[in-house]
Amino acid sequence: MVEKTGRPAYLQIVDELSEQIRAGSLAPGTALPSIAQLGERFDVSASVVKAAISVLRTQGLVIGQQGKGVFVSAQTPAAAPEAAASDETGEILSQLAQMRESLKDLGDRLAALEAAVFPRPK
Template identity: 50%
Template sequence: MVKKSGRPAYLQIADDLREQVRGGSLAPGAPLPSTAQLAEQYDASLSVVKMAVGILRNEGLLIGQQGKGVFVRDEESSESGQGTAVDLVNEVIELRTAVRDLSERLAQVESTLSERSDR
């Protein structure tokens, strides 16, 4: 990261990675270099790399798996945070099923708890 623009390093790295994903140079499902390797590659500290990855992880573009690595998200969506309406719809569908799942599991747990505490 030698670019001397006023733009902070962690944003430059995030931009670069985002572009690599969009450009196909990092295919969906493919692993990124390790944090340490990226740090060396961009000539930045571990912290700024972790920040950059954190942003893209927050945007849903990357998925980090502890102990294994960071991977480009496959499946739908991608496209940066504030995406199209289609992304939003998909997100809502996901959330709806997630809520239904949670409700069922909660009911299960609750009944188990009340049974046990009753006696």
């Protein structure tokens, strides 16, 4: 069942299914349960399940066969090493910090411009 943690439901489904695939409980070539079955299992709508499957396809973990279903990919991508993930996280956090600083600077500049154009009466 999907929990109300603030994380989108489809990503929670992706997390659980990808973990099962990587752990081997969903072996290569195994069919995923139907959209209806997954919807019932996670207590979500079909559109949420479809969004999760779309992410799994993008990650290369599953492949769809028209009229047959969705199957675990025969060649699942290797899990990224933690060090690489940590480096990526550090880079993202650095970029976010730069963006925050730029936004603060723009906010300060906008406030100064507004003060110059629209002086407040004394």
